[in-house]
Amino acid sequence: MRKQEDRASVMSYIRYAWTTLKERCKNTSMTTDKPSFQPLYQQIRTLLAQRIAQGEWAAHEALPSEWALAESLGVSQGTVRKALTDLVDEGWLYRQQGKGTFVAPGLNEWGDGHLVTPGQFAEPPGSPVPELLSCTRANASEDIAQALSLRRAAPLFRVRLLWRLAGVAVALDDAYVPVGRFEEIDARRLRQYGNSLYTLLERRDGVRVRLGAIQARATLPDRETMTLLGLSDVEPLLMITRLGQALTGEVVEWRERLCRSARWAFQREP
Amino acid sequence: MRKQEDRASVMSYIRYAWTTLKERCKNTSMTTDKPSFQPLYQQIRTLLAQRIAQGEWAAHEALPSEWALAESLGVSQGTVRKALTDLVDEGWLYRQQGKGTFVAPGLNEWGDGHLVTPGQFAEPPGSPVPELLSCTRANASEDIAQALSLRRAAPLFRVRLLWRLAGVAVALDDAYVPVGRFEEIDARRLRQYGNSLYTLLERRDGVRVRLGAIQARATLPDRETMTLLGLSDVEPLLMITRLGQALTGEVVEWRERLCRSARWAFQREP
Incomplete structure (x- = not known):
């Protein structure tokens, strides 16, 4: 073994x-x-x-x-x-x-999905606004290493974003990108590109990202997530894990998003 | 008002x-x-x-x-x-x-999604098997009526399916189809078509269904759901609500699926 x-x-x-x-x-x-x-x-x-x-x-x-x-x-x-x-x-x-x-437009940070009231399919989509919480370094977990074809514990940039809809926190993102694959990524540089990782990678590194495989599941938040999302009670969250690919097919991003879904559903069109 | x-x-x-x-x-x-x-x-x-x-x-x-x-x-x-x-x-x-x-193949009851171990993007998909729990009549809620262009409380066929993966219950479906739009739908007829509503509508009524808009959220199960899914403890479930359209664009189905997601994630490819 x-x-x-x-x-x-x-x-x-x-x-x-x-x-x-x-x-x-x-x-x-x-x-x-x-x-x-x-x-x-x-x-x-x-x-x-x-x-x-x-x-x-x-x-x-x-x-x-x-x-x-x-x-x-x-x-x-x-x-x-x-x-x-x-x-x-x-x-x-x-x-x-x-x-x-x-x-063709570059990839939106919400991919082909948007937030609506649950059950209301015809409602116009909500457009959450990103707030940059931090840009730090982390080490690849086994899953992330495998998906990004890295060795375990390989160094990653970790971009943490909070999404607000009409001022209310609705989602929390952790995006991971391999260190060394692109130029340095930090808070100052991200702010220059409107807190959009994809805009930064496209404008600065010439790499356009498209949506790869996407997984959805339900989960309960830990303490830290509750604090960041401003939750006073535990509520089930929608967890979306997805891969971002360069146009060459190479996987360059792992992103995990936790969405509050009592008042909002994550909708995509056919 | x-x-x-x-x-x-x-x-x-x-x-x-x-x-x-x-x-x-x-x-x-x-x-x-x-x-x-x-x-x-x-x-x-x-x-x-x-x-x-x-x-x-x-x-x-x-x-x-x-x-x-x-x-x-x-x-x-x-x-x-x-x-x-x-x-x-x-x-x-x-x-x-x-x-x-x-x-072209007809629509699979799981659409373009399948079940995998969370975080394992490269894993081969699991293929759950449907068990028909009941086929009854119901009245359209406001949301369903709106999505299917029906009046409120319009009569619907309601098909309830339990999905098992390697014998374990993993998901519960409620599919709603307007009464009068198709020939009679009942348990006997569904069984003839392998418990697949889409196969029945295509083979018998000549109507092929394709996937319309799809919504995902997290929810907690009620007592009935817990019994049907065989849950002894409350766990957050992934709720997928989606529309089925005839190839003409007409919405002919509303489906709500509750997925256990502690051990499985719902994955789709780009």
């Missing part, structure tokens, strides 16, 4: 090292200005992904025409078209038949 | 009557053999939807070629192609580039 665990932990470390190395290489070729040996359309793809990540176009804004992009980049229209097709497949852009190519 | 409620209830009744009438007309033209004045491709679409619903082809089975279908139905290949495109848009079929057209 002990041996198996050692082996698993070594394997997981090798996987981690390999992924990190691959990503370093990718990032280097992404930010360098030196000529590289990637096919031209991939270089154009990378350049355009950076420009989208940095917010050159707003979400749902139309991209310039293929012709105009080709002209400004000094490449053929076919090359631009191939790069755009990749960006559509990856989720940076979307196409509307006969209308053009548009910038 | 009283007056407004009366008005709302009259309006909801009119909506209900209108929907029922429309559906009756639709169903009549669907099951009759008399010539109708629908465009030819729509008649072919209806015929093929019936044949799929009745299980002529298994889920993921390839349909005969457009040419073979045209030949056997005595219509042009263009007509068949138009009918198939409609069936793909409605979710009866799916296409694979260069491979052909396949029968």
Whole structure:
């Protein structure tokens, strides 16, 4: 058993090292200005992904025409078209038949879900506002290490957010991101991006996050959670655990959310 | 207030009557053999939807070629192609580039979710088995009436299922379907279709159900629920409330599911 665990932990470390190395290489070729040996359309793809990540176009804004992009980049229209097709497949852009190519919005911190009154399916969704409680370091539990392909106890950034709806605390988030995969994450930097981890990773690191697998269950709060959510009595909470993936498929975030659900339900559309 | 409620209830009744009438007309033209004045491709679409619903082809089975279908139905290949495109848009079929057209599987009673050990994202899903507890009649609560476009207290079929995983009770379902919208629903008929409401509605009534909006929250069980789930102590339960829609978009089912979640989490993929 002990041996198996050692082996698993070594394997997981090798996987981690390999992924990190691959990503370093990718990032280097992404930010360098030196000529590289990637096919031209991939270089154009990378350049355009950076420009989208940095917010050159707003979400749902139309991209310039293929012709105009080709002209400004000094490449053929076919090359631009191939790069755009990749960006559509990856989720940076979307196409509307006969209308053009548009910038896809980044992932909302609430994913495809929102808060409503239980049972009221037609009610307009509530939009909670995030308050940053802390940004610290933690070590990966076994579950988190496995999901993020890290070794056990690997260092993580831990972002803790409190969500308020009309001033009332409704949810508590703990988001975990591997240390070393991105630049430093701290409270000051998060505040610069409106307390949104996803906005920070996209704008600063050029990594867009999409929703991975999601789990829901019910739980009872511990003392700390009760204090943070301002609960005077124990009430059952909805616990949502989910993974955030880079567009390459790599899992880059583990998030656990505790929602008060006496007055609110977590709704998603089909 | 009283007056407004009366008005709302009259309006909801009119909506209900209108929907029922429309559906009756639709169903009549669907099951009759008399010539109708629908465009030819729509008649072919209806015929093929019936044949799929009745299980002529298994889920993921390839349909005969457009040419073979045209030949056997005595219509042009263009007509068949138009009918198939409609069936793909409605979710009866799916296409694979260069491979052909396949029968899409009907909705699983667990939708796109399944049970796993909390935190274990890579674990193979558990497949609970349904036991039919009862099939009775009930009256629509305000929430159900609104979601199903019925008047308040409208009559409903209420199907109650207990789900077991490896013999242990894990979830309790109450599914509500309007009386009059479909043929009679009772325990004997449900058993014929493996205790699956969706299989019954598809095979018998030609109506395929897809997942509509879904809500999740946490709750504590009442006495009856505790007895049915065999709980000796109170534990928080995950409550999933969801709508089932016909492929036309009409909401035909309200379902409430209570899941034990101390040992299982409800997971869905992105």
